[in-house]
Amino acid sequence: MRQFxxxxxxxxxxxxxxxxxxxxxxxxxxxxxxxxxxxxxITEVMVxxxxxxxxxxxxxxxxxxxxxLIAKEFGGxxxxxxxxxxTYLANQNxxxxxxxxxxxxxxxxxxxxxxxxxxxxxxxxxxxxxxQWIESALKAKIINKKTxxxxxxxxxxxxxxxxxxxxxxxxxxxxxxxRYTPQQGEGFWYPTPPAYIxxxxxxWKTITPFFIENLGDYEAAPMAxxxxxxxxxxxxxxxxxxxxxxxxxxxxxxIANFWDCNPFKVEFSGHMAIGVKKISPGGHWIGxxxxxxxxxxxxxxxxxxxxxxxxxxxxxxxxxxxxxxxDTDRIRPETVINQKIDQRWKPLLQxxxxxxxxxxxxxxxxxxxxxxxxxxxxxxxxxxxxxIYFGLPERNFTSFLSASEEAAISRLYGGIHFRDSIEEGVxxxxxxxxxxxxxxxx
Numbered sequence: 001m002r003q004f005x006x007x008x009x010x011x012x013x014x015x016x017x018x019x020x021x022x023x024x025x026x027x028x029x030x031x032x033x034x035x036x037x038x039x040x041x042i043t044e045v046m047v048x049x050x051x052x053x054x055x056x057x058x059x060x061x062x063x064x065x066x067x068x069l070i071a072k073e074f075g076g077x078x079x080x081x082x083x084x085x086x087t088y089l090a091n092q093n094x095x096x097x098x099x100x101x102x103x104x105x106x107x108x109x110x111x112x113x114x115x116x117x118x119x120x121x122x123x124x125x126x127x128x129x130x131x132q133w134i135e136s137a138l139k140a141k142i143i144n145k146k147t148x149x150x151x152x153x154x155x156x157x158x159x160x161x162x163x164x165x166x167x168x169x170x171x172x173x174x175x176x177x178x179r180y181t182p183q184q185g186e187g188f189w190y191p192t193p194p195a196y197i198x199x200x201x202x203x204w205k206t207i208t209p210f211f212i213e214n215l216g217d218y219e220a221a222p223m224a225x226x227x228x229x230x231x232x233x234x235x236x237x238x239x240x241x242x243x244x245x246x247x248x249x250x251x252x253x254x255i256a257n258f259w260d261c262n263p264f265k266v267e268f269s270g271h272m273a274i275g276v277k278k279i280s281p282g283g284h285w286i287g288x289x290x291x292x293x294x295x296x297x298x299x300x301x302x303x304x305x306x307x308x309x310x311x312x313x314x315x316x317x318x319x320x321x322x323x324x325x326x327d328t329d330r331i332r333p334e335t336v337i338n339q340k341i342d343q344r345w346k347p348l349l350q351x352x353x354x355x356x357x358x359x360x361x362x363x364x365x366x367x368x369x370x371x372x373x374x375x376x377x378x379x380x381x382x383x384x385x386x387x388i389y390f391g392l393p394e395r396n397f398t399s400f401l402s403a404s405e406e407a408a409i410s411r412l413y414g415g416i417h418f419r420d421s422i423e424e425g426v427x428x429x430x431x432x433x434x435x436x437x438x439x440x441x442x
Contacts, residue, residue, distance in 0.1 A: 029105075029142075030294065031105065031298075031299070031300040031303055032290065032293035032294040032296075032297070032298050032303045033290075033294050034109075035067075035109065035290070035293070035300070035303050035304070035307070036287075036290030036291075036293070036294065038109050038112065038113065038129075038133065039063070039064070039112065039286065039290065039307070040287075040290075040389075041113070041116070041126060041129045042059065042060075042063055042112070042113070042116040042120075042126070043279065043283050043286070043287075044125075045116065045120050045122050045123060045125050045126060046059060046120065046263075046280065046283065047263065047277050047278070047279065048122050048125065049120055049121050049122050050263050050264065051120070051263060051280060052200045052201055052263065052264075052280075053261075053263070053280045053281050053282060053318060053360060053364075054201050054204045054207075054315075054318035054319070054322055055201070056263075056280035056282050056283055057280075057282040057311070057314035057315045057317075057318045057364070058166075058169075058171065058207070058315050058318075059116070059119055059120060060282055060283075060286050060307075060310075060311035060314060060315070061210065061308070061311040061312045061314070061315040062115055062119055062162050062163075062165075062166050062311075063112050063115045063116050063119065063311070064112065064304065064307040064308040064311045065115075065162055065308050065311070065312075066108065066111035066112050066114070066115045066155075066158050066159055066162050067108035067109060067111060067112050067304040067307075067308075068083065068304040068305060068307075068308040069094065069096065069111075069158055069161075069162070070096075070104050070107055070108040070111060070155070070158060070304075071104065071108060071300065071301040071304045071305070072301075073096050073098050073104075074098070074104040076104075076299070076300070076301025076302075076304070076305075077299070077301060078301060078302065078305050079302065079442060080305070080375070080440045080441060080442055081439065081440045081441070081442075083305065083308055083309055083312065083440060086211065086439040086440055087210040087211055087312065088208060088209070088210060088213075089165065089210065092165060094161075096154075096157070096158060096161070097154075097157065098154065099150050099153075099154055100150075101147065101150055101151050101154060102143065102147060103137070103142050103143050103151065105142070105300050106137050106142050106143050106151055107151045107152075107154050107155040107158075108155070108300070108304060109133060110130065110133060110134075110151065110152060110155040110156075111155035111156070111158045111159045111162075113126050113129060113130050113133065114130070114155060114156055114159035115159045115162050115163065117130070118159060118163045119163065119166060134148065134152075168208075169207055169208040170206050170207045170208055171207060173206070174201070174203055174204075174206070174207075177203045177206065178203075179202075180198070180199040180202035180203075180326070182199070183329055186226055186331075187225075187226030187330065187331050187336075188329050188330070188331055189329050189330060189331055189332060189335075189354070189355035189356065190331065190332075190335055191353060192332055192334050192335060192351040192353070193334070193351075194266060194350070195264070195266040195353075197264055197266075197353035198353065199326075199353060199354055199355070200264070200352075200353050200354045201322060201354070202326050202354075203326075204318065204319060204322035204323075204326075205319060205322055205323035205326065205327075207319055209315065209316040209319050209320075210312040210315060210316055211312065211313070211316050211432075211435065211436045211439060212316045212319065212320060212432070212435070215319065215320055215323050218320045218428060218431055218432050218435075219320075219323075219324060219428075220324050220357070220358045220424040220425065220427065220428045221424050221427070223328055223330060223357045223358075223420055223421065223424070224237060224418070224420050226330075226331070228340060233420070234418075237418040237419050237420060238333060238336055238337060238340075238341070238418065239341075240412070240418075240419060241333040241337070241347075241412065241415055241417075241418060242333075242337055242341055242342070242345065244412055244413065244415075245345075245347055245348055245413070245414075245415040248348065248413060252413045253348060253413070254393075255406055255409075255410045255413055256348050256349055256410045256411075256413040256414040257348075257349070257392060257414075258387055258392050258395060258410070259281075259284070259361060259406065259407045259410040259411075259414075260278060260349050260410075260414065261278055261279055261280055261281040261283070261284050261361070262278050262349065262350055262352050263278050263279075263280050264350075264352060264353055265278055265350045266350070277390065278390060279386065279387070279389075279390055281360060281361050281364055281365070281407075282311075282314040282318070282364060283386075284386050284387070284407075285310060285314060285364065285365065285368040286307065286310060286311065286314075287384075287385075287386030288368070288372070288382070288384055288386060288400070288403065289306055289307055289310045289368075289372065290307070291382050291383070291384065291385065291386070292306075292372060292376055292380065292382055292400075293306055293307070295382060296376060296380075306372075306375055309371060309375070309436075309440060310368055310371055310372065312436075313367050313368060313371045313432070313433065313436050314364055314367070314368060316367075316432060316436070317363050317364045317367040317368075317428075317429055317432050317433075318360065318363075318364060320363065320428065320432060321358055321360050321363040321364065321425070321428065322354075322360075324357060324358050324428070325354055325355040325356070325357065325358070325360075326354075326355060328355060328356075328357045329355050330355050330356040330357040330421075331355075331356060332351050332355075332356045332416065333347065333351075333356070333415055333416065333417070333418060334346070334347050334351045334415070334416070346415075347414060347415025347416050348413065348414050348415050349414030349415060349416050351416050352416065356416075356417060356418065356421055357418075357420075357421045357424075358421050358422075358424050358425035358428055359408065359411050359417045359421045359422045359425035360425070361407050361408060361410065361411055361425075362407070362408040362411065362417075362421070362422045362423075362424075362425025362426045362428075362429060363425045363426075363428050363429040363432070364429060365403070365404040365407035365408060365429065366401075366404045366408070366425070366426045366428075366429025366430050366433060367429040367430075367432045367433040367436070368400070368404070368433070369399075369400035369401045369403060369404035369429075369433070370400075370401075370429070370430060370433025370434060370436075370437055371433050371436055371437050372400040373399065373400045373401055374433075374437035374441055375437075376400070378399060379398060379399050380399060380400060381396070381397065381398045381399065382396075382397055383395070383396050383397075384396075384397060384403065404426070404429075405426075408422050408423075408425065408426050409422065
């Protein structure tokens with residue numbers, strides 16, 4: 001292993017994400033902030049591509065793996081177990097042809113952007129960002145022109161290695177699988193207004209998880225069976241959604257919108273459908289990860305570690321949740337309320353295009369919160385500014401778990417999930433998070 005270079009140089013930090021080539025006064029590099037800013041450019045392309053929640057999580061996992069590999073190769077000191085040794089990738093040959101480079105950090109971020117370019121349909125949009133990153137690093141003397149090409153070639157080789165591995169996880173085979181057809185009969189999921197989008201990623205359960213060895217070990221408890229008899233558990237939960245959304249105060253509306261994260265939201269103007277840009281649920285928790293890394297003043301190596309860990313945890317929890325969704329194929333509140341109670345009723349949030357049980361937000365938020373709590377500790381307070389870019393105010397949280405609880409209940413306020421879907425989703429996410437953290441903790 002090579003000695004991980006210490007940052008002894010100075011850096012002209014970015015003023016903000018919106019103006020990526022603008023510089024402030026010279027100061028020492030804030031690596032967690034810089035890392036989060038560069039990663040956010042990948043998020044922006046995902047938003048452009050309308051990446052589904054599980055697809056976005058997969059992108060975060062592989063994009064963050066590239067810088068983690070480089071940090072690991074150059075002797076980064078990590079406080080916890082090697083991530084890859086705990087995953088199905090443990091037996092892969094991760095030997096890198098490491099040249100003499102003076103800035104593993106530069107190469108790591110460039111490799112992250114190269115993976116983003118290769119893994120997304122509109123990844124070519126990152127080419128400009130790659131050029132800007134090179135120019136910024138040269139100007140700040142992170143690298144010099146003499147060694148630039150060596151850094152770029154090495155980073156590109158690492159990105160290619162990541163993409164070779166990504167091609168083996170089953171994603172490329174999804175289009176060959178049997179297409180989803182809505183089931184006939186009461187209680188089953190059916191496309192919802194206003195766009196009536198077809199079911200998203202019905203075969204995602206075939207994707208290979210990083211940590212989970214047997215998906216059956218993380219199944220949610222049985223849901224309430226479809227029963228419109230007054231007083232039945234299903235009917236009671238349906239009426240709870242209906243009455244709750246009709247009595248929302250401003251705080252609950254804000255909570256619902258803050259955690260909406262629906263990349264499929266569509267608004268109509270006359271006959272024209274307009275897509276509304278939204279971050280994915282996983283993108284929100286990746287944002288929280290960056291916020292925590294900066295507050296804790298993590299080293300560059302540890303910043304790559306925690307982002308990779310959360311990215312992979314998101315990936316696994318989405319696979320588990322999506323298996324449950326399509327195994328149960330449960331109807332959404334909007335559909336059954338319109339059919340049985342009030343045909344004019346609309347939920348506060350637009351219903352996402354996939355089955356209801358379990359709540360994806362509940363599962364992935366709890367998994368992320370468990371992993372982040374293990375890493376940063378209990379009662380790690382933070383200001384969540386992840387949604388400012390999308391026009392929503394920041395929110396304060398006293399812990400990652402409290403944030404996950406708010407994310408979960410927001411789905412009831414939004415009118416898109418029943419209570420058992422939320423509560424069992426939290427349990428499902430807790431179990432996955434406990435397993436992952438148990439593998440990598442000190």
